[in-house]
Amino acid sequence: MSDSNITNFSNPSTFILLGIPGLEAAHVWIFILFCAMYAIAILGNFTILLIVKMEPSLHGPMYYFLCMLAVTDLVLSTSILPKMLSIFWFNSREIDFSACLTQMYFIHCFSVMESGIFVALALDRYVAICHPLRHSTILTNPIVAKIGLAMLLRGAILALPYPFLARQWPYCRTNIIPQPYCTHIAMVSLACDDTRVSSYYGLFVLFCVMGLDVIFITVSYILILRAIFSLPTKDARLKTFGTCGSHLFVILAFYIPGLFISLIYRFGQNVPLHFHVLIANVYLLMPPVLNPIIYGLRTKQIQGRLLRLFTHERA
Template sequence: MSDCNKTDFTNPSTFILLGIPGLEAAHVWISIPFCTMYAIAVLGNFTILFIVKMELSLHGPMYYFLCMLAVTDLVLSTSTVPKTLSIFWFNSREIDFSACLTQMYFIHCFLVMESGIFVAMALDRYVAICHPLRHSTILTNSVVAKIGLAVVLRGIMLVLPYPFLARQWPYYRTYIIPHTYCEHIAVVKLACADTRVSSYYGLFMVFCVRGLDMIFIAVSYIQILRAIFSLPTKDARLKTLGTCSSHLCAILAFYIPVIFSSLTHRFGHNVPLHFHVLIANVYLLVPPMLHPIIYGVRTKQIRDRLLRLFTHKGM
């Protein structure tokens, strides 16, 4: 705190991103899977958007939510990977203070949006399976648009305190962030002020926002499973369960690394720093890459449309 008392500024002009501390010698090699996953994520999610736009039969609630998920994944990966690769390839470590806060905001805002989209998709599956005859009347285009707007506004509003709080604090003279991007807790740790309010708010976001989302999803799927196992035949049960499998895989791919990273960052004091950073990159890279693969493989309508597209080009 003595350094803070001697300084006469409230925030720095730039931060220095170290990349993955302890693995600097391997940055070029680490960049290969990072770049590959990013390329797959961009190609896969744009393919999902293109197929849903071109195929009129896919213009329904489930696929509208899937398009929202694809856009969110594109923003999440693009907000971090290009800067990360510039660190790995060109040693371009500086990031402007305002750009750092903007990156922090986009990452956490779209993570909250993605969580909300999974809740909306769980609602869609619940209505489709538990109330199939009323699906089209309950989830109309107007209702889907309102749900989408609520998801977006929730993300925008809930994450606003992150950059506003971070901008108010004075910082130590050393502006080095041991990370590949401006992760919230990593920036908070550089402030020479009482940052408990920010830490508590971060925990609130993990446990109350994402926690409530997971509870809602779990309750929806309990009702869905009850409806599935009440079906008269095994074939009917398997077919209905298959319509939910892609969504369940996508949920697991998103929530497991996010929760694990959040908890280890706050409570895993004995975990090596490079492991923290790698996990934090995994939950921003792997889900955007896996989601289009999961939905492309597990969703018959998308798979068939994709096969027709390539078959037609082949001819």
């Protein structure tokens, strides 16, 4: 790193976000791609919220969880993309230290919330397929509200130590973050003190929270698959599996890049930096784009309500 990037401060007032190092020449094209992704995420998730609100028949547990997921995706993408787009288009790289900490908090808080909502969706599918006659009595509206509140509080509480830990470290090497947004790992790597507490806490959240979520989702879908294969006819099996296939695809698209990022950060010293940053962007930005498309367009009730909405407007 050049001497111009090295400073002698311990409390920087701003950080510099580099965007995607090594791909500066393509920042305009990346801006167009990410701008399109943001527009799809905003339009798709607001459409899910609007349709569920307008259609009384969709006022059920799965659709309430989809609305929670849509709100989570809207907050997550909005906490990242506006600043990212300003870097790619206007070269506005500076971010205030407090704004960086706030962005970090929202990214980690709503990522944990999204993981929790996937657990809730897996629970809903398990009850609907394995105990269909008891679905309405097990997942009542008060229970769904309590699950949503629990996911919100879990994300808010678990993400709270991240900005407090990052604020206490001295930053005497550089204030340059080689990616387009602030995360805990990126900031801690710039600190010039013993940051093992931050690293251990990050691993705790990764394995004890995300890991438990993955285990719960895996067990749920194993039980779901057992129930599907015990159905009497092939058509019934295909129909039931179709309702779960889209859920499973979105869940894998969320967790696999996250696992890949963690492995690259710890063991992939020879992986190019721009590849690492691109994978991190996919991890954070693809779910808000994919979730409304896959959950919405592949859910027949939402498809039907959307079709009636457009047909009515044309008439």
